[in-house]
Amino acid sequence: MFDKILIANRGEIACRIIRTCRRLGIRTIAVYSDADARAQHVRQADEAFPIGGPRPQDSYLRGDAILAVAKATGAQAIHPGYGFLSESAEFAEAVEAAGLVFIGPKAASMRKMGSKAGAKDLMASHGVPVVPGYTGEDQDVALLQREADRIGYPLMIKAAHGGGGKGMRIVRASGEFAASLESCQREAKNAFGKDRVLLERYIEQPRHIEFQVFADSRGQTIHLGERECSAQRRYQKIIEESPSPFLTPERRMAMGAAAVQAAQAIDYVNAGTVEFIVGADGDFYFMEINTRLQVEHPVTELVTGLDLVEWQLRVAAGEALPLAQDAIVHRGHAMEVRLYAEDPEKGFLPGSGKLDSLRLPTADAHVRLDGGVIKGDVVSIFYDPMIAKLIVWDEDRPRALARLREALADSEIVGPKSNIEFLELLIRHPVVVEGRIDTGYLDKHLDEVLPVAVAPDAETLAAATTACLLFDEAATRTHARASGDPTSPWAIADGWRLGHAGQRLLCFGHRDQRIEVIAHGSGGNYHIDAGGMGLAVERALIGAGKLSLELGGATRRYRAHADAERVFLHDGTRRTTLLRLPAFQADTAQAAGSGHRVVAPMPGRIVLIKVNAGDSVSEGQELGVMEAMKMELSLKAPRAGLIDAIQVAAGDFVEADAVLVKLKE
Structure with a gap:
């Protein structure tokens, strides 16, 4: 070692x-x-x-x-x-x-996987099932058209050198092929420097199932079971789980054997992942081998009880694999999601910035957290905006899903926007609960799981108000105990004022809305006027992140955190975060001049500016391009007009909301 x-x-x-x-x-x-x-x-x-x-x-x-x-x-x-x-x-x-x-593996093994076409031919020669298609070097347009017609439709055109979803087109009829080919080749040339493509049959309603493989330098190759990654958006995995809810024992055995064959075909050593596409009828085909440890490896670790990084180290040091194939035991069900700094309501725009608060569930036998940041750290604009991986385990899939729902409900990120609410909606969707999602489902039905802006109802406002009142009263008592006169009547946190019996005005911010609530009472018993309704709250208690209260004769329980700046509530299904605003302040609504400027949507680097001061522009015209979080963002004119000032130059790094371009008023 x-x-x-x-x-x-x-x-x-x-x-x-x-x-x-x-x-x-x-x-x-x-x-x-x-x-x-x-x-x-x-x-x-x-x-x-x-x-x-x-x-x-x-x-x-x-x-x-x-x-x-x-x-x-x-x-x-x-x-x-x-x-x-x-x-x-x-x-x-x-x-x-x-x-x-x-x-990791040897360079020679990596190179064998460097070309999709070459990899596919190699796998076919070793008896690994591959999707019917064409992988030849002859890229004559007429030949490619004939091959496409031979393979049949629907058909996929794929860049031979590349990944990440770039250089891919689905063609459903012969007459569409030529235009799709030209577009795919152009994108492949721009992204990878090579425009060679391969053709393959497009599998309808496909599932993405991958097998973890391991091999040592002594000739032993095994697999550690599968992970299903069919919940995807634009070819990016969102939920990973093991075992797959789709596979029968017989199909699992056949795919595991094919995964081992694939690894042996490239003389593989160390950890790798063999990825398959699986049709609705259960037929499976080789996609690729990822020649590294995968982001989703923790789900395999939780169902096998093994440490894959330790295995990597031992194999790299020349040791034999710690276990043989028949000694690998799988137990229970594991699922993983990734918490990202991104805004699902704005096309999953990556975010960045300081993590003002980061609350995650407590790690135990059922919950695992793999993270690289803590509260106070900054999510950088230069790298992937992942905050943490949340992995759960239980004896079966329904219980694992319940664990995942609970773990997400215990998670809160304050600072950059996050995808937590999106994940909560997704894991409750019937196609996920019933284990029947395919890789294309979310791209067609994304609106079914996107968060929707809904104003908090009166009961939610009453609960939020109660949490804030209990926090304020506790803070007042703490301050009084630390003062020189702890028994002063001014230390009684009941909100009493001359002229009324303890009326308090609390103001909340929800998105762009200001909400006012009037409360009477103290000590967990309140009358609250919220949303045009009068509600009685009795016997309210808050502690250890939980709020309980009696509302309208029924006991309610929430996950809850309140402080001087915000309040967070989760009723088990829906989360609500409200900012606490000053009770009395001037109207801070944005001035009408918001359409006179272009601001940075997030921190990043200005790639190029396309206009000059004095230029006339039309609404929606691209004024420049900025780069952030591995992607390019188009900066567009909010309206037609004249450019008044350009406040940045190509190469500048800017913060979120920095004014980049001004239009004349």
């Missing part, structure tokens, strides 16, 4: 690897960019060294800088995590050439 390894990654995966290494007594070396100087993986590692600027190409993609740190610190091996250099054959070779161990 190794004494010291370098982790060439960041975020939750770096923290995950550090935990295993600490348990095994292995010292860890972290590397970090300028943006990550105070990141959690830097704080948790035994040593940490800077390697460059905040952009990945200036730091985490600099293999030379990473190798220099490894040599200087005496590291024996480098763990690439996932993303960045984890699937770079060139980096794997450079690590080995430097006399170090790359904790």
Whole structure:
């Protein structure tokens, strides 16, 4: 086993690897960019060294800088995590050439998977089922049309070199093929530098099921079971679970055997994932092999009881696999979702900024949290906006789903917007509950699970008001006890004022709405006027994140947190967060001039500005482009008019809501 390894990654995966290494007594070396100087993986590692600027190409993609740190610190091996250099054959070779161990497969195995066409041909030659199609190098348009007609429709055109959903088109009729081919080739050329495509039969209502494989350098290859990842949006996985609710024991055995065959076909060593597309009839076909540890590996760990990072380290050190195939035991059901800083209501626009509050469920035998940030940390504009992975386990799928609902209800993120409410709606949707979602469902029916802006009803406002009153009263008592006159009548937190019996005005902000509530009473017993209704609250108590009260003769219970700035409520199905506003303030409604400026929707870098001061523009015209969170955002004119001022230049980094362009009023 190794004494010291370098982790060439960041975020939750770096923290995950550090935990295993600490348990095994292995010292860890972290590397970090300028943006990550105070990141959690830097704080948790035994040593940490800077390697460059905040952009990945200036730091985490600099293999030379990473190798220099490894040599200087005496590291024996480098763990690439996932993303960045984890699937770079060139980096794997450079690590080995430097006399170090790359904790992953050999470069030759990666290269065999580098081309989708070549990989498909290789798998077919080794008896692994592949989707009918055409993978030839001859890219003559007429030939491709004939091959498409031979394969049949619906058909998918895919870039031969690429991924992430780019360079893909679905064609449903022969007459649509030529235009779709041209579009796909153009996108592939722009994204990957090569316009070669392959054709394959498009599987309707497909499922995405992958198998975790492991192989050692002594010729032993096994699989650790499957993960179903069919809940996807634009080819990005949202829910991962094991075992699949779709597979029969016989189909599971056949797919596991095919996964092992696929790994052996490329002489694979270490951890990898063989991905299959599965039709509604149960037929399955090879898609690709991810030559690294996957983001969703914790679900496999929870159902097998194994530490896959430990297995990676042992195999990389030359040891045999710890267990043979017949010794792998699966128990229960595990599910994973990822908490992201993103706004589902704005097309899942990635977010960034300081985490003012981060409440997550307590980890135990049923709940696991893999995260790379804590309260007070910043979600950077330069990297993936994942905040944490939430993984649950229980004896069967219905109970695991219930655990996931409870865990999400216990989660709250204050700062950048998050996808928690979207996930809560998704895991309650019948296609998920019944285990029948396919990979294309969400792209067709996304509106069914998107959060909808609904003003809080009177009962919710009464509960929120009660939580705030109990917080205020407790804060007043605490302050009085610490004062020089703890028995002063001014320390009685009942809201009493001359002229009325304890009337209090509480104001809340919900989206752009200001809501006023009038409350009478104290000590958990109140009369509340909210939303035009008078409601009586009795015997209210709050503590340990829970609020109980009697409302209208019925006992209600909520998850609840209140402080001087906001109140959070969750009734078991729906979450509500309200800002606490001053009871008396001037109208702060935005002035009518909001249409006279273009602001940054989030922190990022200005890529280019297309207009100059004095130019005439039309409504919706693109004025510039900014880059944030690995994506480009178009900056458009809010109305027609004349450009008054350009306040940024290409290359500038800007904060959210910074004014970029002004129009003449």
